[in-house]
Amino acid sequence: MGELFSGPGGIAAGAHAAAKNAGVGLSHLWANDYDRDTVRTYVRNIPGATNSSVRFGDVRELDIESLPSPSGFAFGFPCNDYSLVGESKGLDGDFGPLYKYGARVLQHHQPEWFVAENVSGLRSANDGRDFAIILRELRAAGVGYTLVPHLYKFEEYGVPQRRHRIIIVGVRNDIDVNFRVPAPTHKHRDQWKPVSAVLSDIPRHLANQELTRQSPLVEERLRHIPPGKNVFNTEDLPEHLRLNVRGATLSQIYRRLDPDQPSYTITGSGGGGTHGYHWHEPRALTNRERARIQTFDDDFVFLGSKESVRKQVGMAVPPEGARVIFEALFKSFQGQPYEFVPRNLDDDGLPA
Numbered sequence: 001m002g003e004l005f006s007g008p009g010g011i012a013a014g015a016h017a018a019a020k021n022a023g024v025g026l027s028h029l030w031a032n033d034y035d036r037d038t039v040r041t042y043v044r045n046i047p048g049a050t051n052s053s054v055r056f057g058d059v060r061e062l063d064i065e066s067l068p069s070p071s072g073f074a075f076g077f078p079c080n081d082y083s084l085v086g087e088s089k090g091l092d093g094d095f096g097p098l099y100k101y102g103a104r105v106l107q108h109h110q111p112e113w114f115v116a117e118n119v120s121g122l123r124s125a126n127d128g129r130d131f132a133i134i135l136r137e138l139r140a141a142g143v144g145y146t147l148v149p150h151l152y153k154f155e156e157y158g159v160p161q162r163r164h165r166i167i168i169v170g171v172r173n174d175i176d177v178n179f180r181v182p183a184p185t186h187k188h189r190d191q192w193k194p195v196s197a198v199l200s201d202i203p204r205h206l207a208n209q210e211l212t213r214q215s216p217l218v219e220e221r222l223r224h225i226p227p228g229k230n231v232f233n234t235e236d237l238p239e240h241l242r243l244n245v246r247g248a249t250l251s252q253i254y255r256r257l258d259p260d261q262p263s264y265t266i267t268g269s270g271g272g273g274t275h276g277y278h279w280h281e282p283r284a285l286t287n288r289e290r291a292r293i294q295t296f297d298d299d300f301v302f303l304g305s306k307e308s309v310r311k312q313v314g315m316a317v318p319p320e321g322a323r324v325i326f327e328a329l330f331k332s333f334q335g336q337p338y339e340f341v342p343r344n345l346d347d348d349g350l351p352a
Contacts, residue, residue, distance in 0.1 A: 002070035002111070004059055004077070004102055006031040008041040008302060008312040009049075010294070011074045011117065014322025016047055021323075022330040029070045034058050037304030038312050045300050059101045069109040075102040076117040076317055099134050106141035112175055113329060114138075116168040117317055120151055123166065123349055131349035138170060139347075145170035148179050149345040154321040156184035160193040161263040161293050163318060166345070167325055171332075180340030182328035196259035196279070198292045207301045208287040208309055212275065217241070221254060222282035228258030231273065243273075257285075263293045268314025275310070287313055295320035 003012060012028065019026035028048035032055040033039050039056040043049045055062060077099040102116060116138070122131050139147050147170050154163040171177045186192055202209065214222075221241040225234045231243050231254035243253065253273035257263055259280070266276060275284035276293075285293075287302060287309045295318045302309040331338050346352045 001026060001072040001074060002029045002067065002105065002109070003031040003073070004062075004075040004105065005098070006033045006038075006042055006054070006074075007076060007316045008038050009046045009300075010296070010316035010319050011076060011115070011322045012042070012046045012049075013296070013300065013319040014317065014324075015072075015074065015115075015326045017319065017323045018326035018330055022327055022334065022336070024330045024334070026072075028053065030055065030067055032057070032059055032062055035308075035312075037308045040303040041301070041312055044303055059098060062101070064101065064104050065108050067105075067109070070111050071113075073102075073105055073109070073111040073114040074116070075099075075105070075114070077102055100137070103137050103141050106138065106145065106170075108142075110142035110172065112172050113177075113179075113333075114145070114168075114170045115322075115325065115329070116170070118166050120164045120166060123151070123345075128349060135168070135347065135349055138168065142172070144173040146173055146179075147347070148181065148343055149349060150181045150343045151345060152321065152325070153184075154318055155192050155262045156186050157182075157321055157324045158186050158193055159262070159295055159318045159321050160195045160198050161266060161318065163265050163321070165317070165321070169325065169329060177332050179329055179332045180338075181343050182324050183339035183341045185324070192262050194260050195257050195263040195293060199278075199289050202286075202288055202292065202298075206288050206298055208291060209289075210306055211286060212284040212306070214283050218254075218272075219282040222256065222277055225254060225256050225277075227256050227279035228261065230255035266290050266293055266314050268311040290314065294318045 001015060016026055028046055030053050031042060034057060036056055039054050043051055043054050106114060125131065135147060135149060139145055147168055149166060149168045152165055152167050155161060169179050171179055221231065224237050224241055225231060230251055232251055252264055254277060255264065256277045257279045267274065276290060277284055287306065290313045294313055294316055302312055328338055344352050
């Protein structure tokens with residue numbers, strides 16, 4: 001498998017776990033990311049990855065045609081310009097057009113299959129026109145691909161987090177394989193995994209378990225905010241602990257986790273008040289706690305500063321979510337049965 005925009009290895013970790021479960025031989029061929037700490041983390045954790053096989057640098061300067069041809073390809077193309085948070089410039093932004101480098105891999109190397117990932121906001125960028133353009137280009141690359149785009153809600157697949165992502169699975173047109181969307185394993189709300197189930201037994205000695213120093217004011221503010229609430233919807237919050245920010249009543253700023261529910265979406269950026277907060281202790285989450293919510297194994301060690309690790313964890317694809325999709329893909333190639341559901345997006349990215 002080759003991979004662009006690899007991040008710290010969430011997709012790769014999920015793919016390797018899926019291959020093991022499905023009895024498929026999957027090997028790392030190459031990967032690329034523009035963040036040095038992220039590359040170091042990927043090399044540290046992904047089987048077969050080396051300093052020479054994981055290329056650090058801007059994808060726009062990568063000689064894609066000279067890369068060895070992979071049989072499978074993954075790319076979580078940058079979401080900055082498609083996120084619902086921000087200006088949502090879409091294809092008019094600096095990051096929006098970078099999906100074209102994934103299309104170039106498909107055009108030149110023509111792998112048997114690919115898996116692409118982006119945020120749910122991709123559907124609405126420029127009134128949905130951007131998503132339709134992207135799907136059209138991916139479908140026409142090389143000899144052509146049959147695409148199955150779907151908006152996955154990862155809490156319905158056992159991830160203790162409400163995280164919704166568009167995943168596009170493509171199979172080369174000359175291959176007789178029919179990929180179907182794997183059926184949710186935790187469809188109903190009473191089946192969702194609560195965040196307390198994964199944060200209650202973390203040993204302090206684990207890597208990436210450093211605590212964030214909280215100011216006395218932040219600690220006092222958090223003590224007044226009930227589980228599941230944030231600084232804006234806590235009715236009896238004392239005046240000196242309030243924040244005067246307009247239009248932020250639905251914000252996740254200083255929002256504490258609800259121990260009986262999946263976490264809200266873990267993010268990799270944001271200033272004060274956006275780090276995710278424990279439901280009982282008046283503090284921000286540790287990076288290991290964030291990694292647990294993202295379903296990374298405890299032996300997956302993130303390298304870099306605490307803020308760098310926070311960004312890596314927040315930007316990653318949950319390995320468990322990726323595993324479910326890759327396992328269905330590998331079973332499709334093997335002709336093995338699995339439970340599936342209809343896709344919820346059509347060929348133009350509109351609700352199916």
